[in-house]
Amino acid sequence: MAQLVRTLSEKPKSYLLRQVIFILLIALSLAFFGYCYLNPRSQKLESIQARANKIVRKIYHPQGVKLRRRVFPQPNVLRPSRRDVHVITPWLAPIIWEGTYNIDILNEQFRLQNTTIGLIVFAIKKHVIYLKRFLETAERYFMVGYKVNYYIFTDRPDHVPRIPLQNGRQVVILKVQSYSHSQNMSLHRMEVISNFSEQHFYREVDYLVCADVDMKFTEHVGVEILASLFGTLHPGFYGLNRTNFPYERRPQSQAQIPEDEGDFYYTGALFGGSVPEVHRLTKACHQAMMVDKDNRIEAVRREESHLNKYLLYHKPSKVLSPEYSWDKQMWENTGNQQLGDLPFYIKRIRLLIAK
Ligand SMILES: CC(=O)N[C@H]1[C@@H](OP(=O)(O)OP(=O)(O)OC[C@H]2O[C@@H](n3ccc(=O)[nH]c3=O)[C@H](O)[C@@H]2O)O[C@H](CO)[C@H](O)[C@@H]1O
Ligand SMILES: [Mn+2]
Numbered sequence: 001m002a003q004l005v006r007t008l009s010e011k012p013k014s015y016l017l018r019q020v021i022f023i024l025l026i027a028l029s030l031a032f033f034g035y036c037y038l039n040p041r042s043q044k045l046e047s048i049q050a051r052a053n054k055i056v057r058k059i060y061h062p063q064g065v066k067l068r069r070r071v072f073p074q075p076n077v078l079r080p081s082r083r084d085v086h087v088i089t090p091w092l093a094p095i096i097w098e099g100t101y102n103i104d105i106l107n108e109q110f111r112l113q114n115t116t117i118g119l120i121v122f123a124i125k126k127h128v129i130y131l132k133r134f135l136e137t138a139e140r141y142f143m144v145g146y147k148v149n150y151y152i153f154t155d156r157p158d159h160v161p162r163i164p165l166q167n168g169r170q171v172v173i174l175k176v177q178s179y180s181h182s183q184n185m186s187l188h189r190m191e192v193i194s195n196f197s198e199q200h201f202y203r204e205v206d207y208l209v210c211a212d213v214d215m216k217f218t219e220h221v222g223v224e225i226l227a228s229l230f231g232t233l234h235p236g237f238y239g240l241n242r243t244n245f246p247y248e249r250r251p252q253s254q255a256q257i258p259e260d261e262g263d264f265y266y267t268g269a270l271f272g273g274s275v276p277e278v279h280r281l282t283k284a285c286h287q288a289m290m291v292d293k294d295n296r297i298e299a300v301r302r303e304e305s306h307l308n309k310y311l312l313y314h315k316p317s318k319v320l321s322p323e324y325s326w327d328k329q330m331w332e333n334t335g336n337q338q339l340g341d342l343p344f345y346i347k348r349i350r351l352l353i354a355k
Contacts, residue, residue: 072102084344089315091315093227093317095233095321096320098348103222106224107222115206115223116149117149117205118208118275119149120151120153120210121153122154122213123156123160124153124155124176124185125178128156130214131161132163134215141218141219141221142221146222147168149169149172150169152172154173155175190282191286193208193210197275208272208275210272211351215352215353218351218352226272227273227318229277230316231316232271232319232325233266233267233321234325235267236265248308253295264319267304267325268303270325281314285310288310289302323346323347324351326350327353
């Protein structure tokens, strides 16, 4: 009996304890979610996903809203989409090749998010001559059907050609000084992108794509490239052993990569990601270049060397195949012409370096 009384009298105590723990847990989760929601950076990073979730919730609301049918070819786990190329990195980032994705499925997802893309190009001095072709081909092939802001950094705003734009797309001309030579140009590209991320891009777009202006679009380039951080395989080095990559090797430079490190050699001509990620990348590269400058050293391939160092330590979430930065001249100069105009694994040239 005494035993029973004790257990009975103890019951409210443990019940109370459990209640206290329960309340504590609720308070903790509220604090955590509150932090995530109020923290501007996470808000920015998660906002796209949150928006998509809201829409998805709306669609699946139990009021019986009619769902749109999703009739797409079935993926088959036992049949790889491509057998001739690697389609995924060891850190599980997709490598974007023709034939590995279904653009209709991707469009369906990105349209729900009402995605806006900023395409950044620099056209300083004589490089303004490339703008017309760049913009005209981008209007034809780049993110068709999406809202696009072309951010053109130039010292010659009057030379920016006026070309007809599709709905929801605009050219934003941003005047920068005429850097004395390409060395300075290279140094400032990262700085300017980083500064404008804070001042403009955060408010205006979801993703940034940074491209060289001496290129032309020759095929569809769409939302398949978008990811929080992406880099592009350089057309001259994608098949090589890393010891043969033109990484900066001198330990005095912040861009140094030793012989036994390295994944890919990325081109400086096309990279991008979400605004916060591009902000972080450009800021880090600019700071590293300034340290180099103080130490009177310049990386062998300037900002491209720093970009490669950054992407080695901050793995990109998508890697674009050389389809997105093809260089005909380079291919012809390698003496591989007996293999044809293109190597067999390049199914579609989407962006062509065209000087
Ligand atoms: C084969 C090779 O060595 N390639 C290097 C070279 O690429 P590229 O030869 O592709 O450099 P580039 O002349 O295209 O310059 C890069 C971009 O900077 C802009 N621009 C450059 C110069 C100028 O006077 N006005 C202007 O607007 C323009 O957007 C151009 O597309 O230079 C890059 C640095 O920039 C990287 O170091 C590359 O590795
Ligand atoms: Mn170039």
